[in-house]
Amino acid sequence: xxxxxxxxxxxxxxxxxxxxxxxxxxxxxxxxxxxxxxxxxxxxxxxxxxxxxxxxxxxxxxxxxxxxxxxxxxxxxxxxxxxxxxxxxxxxxxxxxxxxxxxxxxxxxxxxxxxxxxxxxxxxxxxxxxxxxxxxxxxxxxxxxxxxxxxxxxxxxxxxxxxxxxxxxxxxxxxxxxxxxxxxxxxxxxxxxxxxxxxxxxxxxxxxxxxxxxxxxxxxxxxxxxxxxxxxxxxxxxxxxxxxxxxxxxxxxxxxxxxxxxxxxxxxxxxxxxxxxxxxxxxxxxxxxxxxxxxxxxxxxxxxxxxxxxxxxxxxxxxxxxxxxxxxxxxxxxxxxxxxxxxxxxxxxxxxxxxxxxxxxxxxxxxxxxxxxxxxxxxxxxxxxxxxxxxxxxxxxxxxxxxxxxxxxxxxxxxxxxxxxxxxxxxxxxxxxxxxxxxxxxxxxxxxxxxxxxxxxxxxxxxxxxxxxxxxxxxxxxxxxxxxxxxxxxxxxxxxxxxxxxxxxxxxxxxxxxxx
Amino acid sequence: xxxxxxxxxxxxxxxxxxxxxxxxxxxxxxxxxxxxxxxxxxxxxxxxxxxxxxxxxxxxxxxxxxxxxxxxxxxxxxxxxxxxxxxxxxxxxxxxxxxxxxxxxxxxxxxxxxxxxxx
Numbered sequence: 001x002x003x004x005x006x007x008x009x010x011x012x013x014x015x016x017x018x019x020x021x022x023x024x025x026x027x028x029x030x031x032x033x034x035x036x037x038x039x040x041x042x043x044x045x046x047x048x049x050x051x052x053x054x055x056x057x058x059x060x061x062x063x064x065x066x067x068x069x070x071x072x073x074x075x076x077x078x079x080x081x082x083x084x085x086x087x088x089x090x091x092x093x094x095x096x097x098x099x100x101x102x103x104x105x106x107x108x109x110x111x112x113x114x115x116x117x118x119x120x121x122x123x124x125x126x127x128x129x130x131x132x133x134x135x136x137x138x139x140x141x142x143x144x145x146x147x148x149x150x151x152x153x154x155x156x157x158x159x160x161x162x163x164x165x166x167x168x169x170x171x172x173x174x175x176x177x178x179x180x181x182x183x184x185x186x187x188x189x190x191x192x193x194x195x196x197x198x199x200x201x202x203x204x205x206x207x208x209x210x211x212x213x214x215x216x217x218x219x220x221x222x223x224x225x226x227x228x229x230x231x232x233x234x235x236x237x238x239x240x241x242x243x244x245x246x247x248x249x250x251x252x253x254x255x256x257x258x259x260x261x262x263x264x265x266x267x268x269x270x271x272x273x274x275x276x277x278x279x280x281x282x283x284x285x286x287x288x289x290x291x292x293x294x295x296x297x298x299x300x301x302x303x304x305x306x307x308x309x310x311x312x313x314x315x316x317x318x319x320x321x322x323x324x325x326x327x328x329x330x331x332x333x334x335x336x337x338x339x340x341x342x343x344x345x346x347x348x349x350x351x352x353x354x355x356x357x358x359x360x361x362x363x364x365x366x367x368x369x370x371x372x373x374x375x376x377x378x379x380x381x382x383x384x385x386x387x388x389x390x391x392x393x394x395x396x397x398x399x400x401x402x403x404x405x406x407x408x409x410x411x412x413x414x415x416x417x418x419x420x421x422x423x424x425x426x427x428x429x430x431x432x433x434x435x436x437x438x439x440x441x442x443x444x445x446x447x448x449x450x451x452x453x454x455x456x457x458x459x460x461x462x463x464x465x466x467x468x469x470x471x472x473x474x475x476x477x478x479x480x481x482x483x484x485x486x487x488x489x490x491x492x493x494x495x496x497x498x499x500x501x502x503x504x505x506x507x508x509x510x511x512x513x514x515x516x
Numbered sequence: 517x518x519x520x521x522x523x524x525x526x527x528x529x530x531x532x533x534x535x536x537x538x539x540x541x542x543x544x545x546x547x548x549x550x551x552x553x554x555x556x557x558x559x560x561x562x563x564x565x566x567x568x569x570x571x572x573x574x575x576x577x578x579x580x581x582x583x584x585x586x587x588x589x590x591x592x593x594x595x596x597x598x599x600x601x602x603x604x605x606x607x608x609x610x611x612x613x614x615x616x617x618x619x620x621x622x623x624x625x626x627x628x629x630x631x632x633x634x635x
Binding site: 338406460 | 517518519520521522525527528529530531532533535536537539541543545547548550551552553554555556557559576577580597598615616617618619621628629630631633634635
């Protein structure tokens with residue numbers, strides 16, 4: 001008997017079959033009513049079919065590989081839990097880097113999921129719709145695995161018992177939160193430039209080096225595993241970032257100035273956000289991977305510049321802010337850590353002074369600045385602490401209206417002078433940490449006047465614990481704010497030395513490694 | 517430039533003066549003293565005198581610094597929103613032209629942080 005065997009479909013045919021139903025033309029609704037968001041940003045798209053979906057050749061195997069990764073990841077997380085993997089880290093100070101990561105990043109991933117899901121609906125071509133939907137699924141998976149990873153730590157260590165609550169309220173967490181909310185409230189094209197190009201393509205290595213390699217260097221297998229599981233998706237996301245920029249630029253020459261403006265804005269927004277990452281690399285990983293300065297030089301000044309060289313044929317220029325960042329790379333990690341050290345009672349993690357070895361490492365990595373500007377600060381703090389007068393800045397800081405970081409950055413050419421910029425808009429004064437944040441404001445003041453700045457919200461009385469009476473004679477505003485944040489002073493923050501975390505870790509590690 | 521949006525909207529000015537219960541936000545910064553890492557934000561009555569600002573706000577905010585006790589207040593150089601000015605100590609903040617979200621910076625000649633390091 002003859003059998004007629006159908007030929008197996010090729011990848012391209014399979015992809016076309018999987019996605020073809022999305023490609024219909026509406027017959028009784030107008031195209032612009034179905035896709036209401038694709039014109040108002042001013043971008044001109046003539047042929048959506050020119051979008052080459054960079055995922056199309058992997059789509060078929062995507063589900064299989066993702067499922068396999070999940071199984072492996074959870075097997076490792078399970079083993080990590082059963083073997084008390086947290087006791088294998090180099091030094092319990094390391095856990096504080098994880099506290100920052102786990103307080104800030106899961107909500108970024110979740111918002112990335114929301115943003116891409118919206119784009120999956122609003123992009124007008126099948127290629128970008130599919131690409132954005134797939135990325136939305138990835139981002140949701142990252143949020144989930146990170147939230148699961150929190151339980152590796154928060155049952156043992158203080159400060160991350162209520163990460164979502166703090167993420168919406170705690171002062172320094174407004175920096176990553178507002179970054180992503182800025183992106184999510186952009187139009188679809190700016191969002192995809194912000195996240196897929198500037199953040200995922202240009203800056204992603206600077207995020208992954210400290211977290212994934214940092215975890216590996218510091219014996220944290222759990223984090224390393226979820227890091228790798230997410231990072232294998234990033235390669236695909238980076239491809240989308242590159243594809244999207246080429247697509248926009250090839251569609252119409254009028255798109256160039258708009259795209260350039262977004263690249264300038266989001267490179268700066270991203271780098272400001274990475275200040276905290278710089279600090280983690282230089283101060284919080286007991287076993288350092290590389291300095292922030294080295295990472296910036298390799299991943300931006302070398303790799304990033306070759307990318308911009310490629311884009312030069314479209315007329316794209318290196319963002320102006322890069323010159324300033326080259327100067328700031330010698331400073332920002334030190335400025336950020338001294339800030340958190342001095343603001344220790346207002347955080348959800350522990351701080352410490354670098355020990356002698358660490359000071360020497362910093363001197364070696366920052367020969368132009370550390371001994372001149374920063375070592376004396378740590379020596380002063382140490383002297384004070386040894387006298388029993390640990391330094392704390394008793395004041396609430398002024399925040400930048402755009403990046404929401406305390407105005408701690410100095411003039412690019414004068415590292416002892418804080419940079420301050422200000423403009424008036426609608427009869428109100430607004431203040432900024434830099435020319436670049438000021439320009440972002442001036443381009444869209446209506447957006448940034450709405451910024452939820454934690455310091456001003458505290459002053460307006462919007463951040464006190466429920467039931468506390470601000471008019472009572474014994475009202476302590478700072479105590480009430482900490483209660484509102486769900487932070488227990490001294491337990492969830494303050495010095496690492498003498499903390500419950502330090503004591504518990506030493507005791508548990510002792511139990512795991514000896515017969516005491 | 518102005519924001520591009522799908523439909524017109526009236527932005528909510530989150531930090532409008534009216535939201536601070538009759539007080540106003542004033543930023544203070546003792547330049548070249550980075551121990552305090554950033555300018556500080558205070559919520560103050562517009563009727564407070566500049567002298568009271570020094571005694572009741574600036575002093576507790578910065579007195580921890582070893583330079584503080586050595587300040588010669590007659591030599592202090594003041595700036596208001598970036599412009600040099602001479603405050604009248606017995607006049608109110610309002611009469612000194614200090615309005616909501618004014619930034620006051622001051623330098624103390626000869627005192628530039630520990631060992632002149634700006635810290």
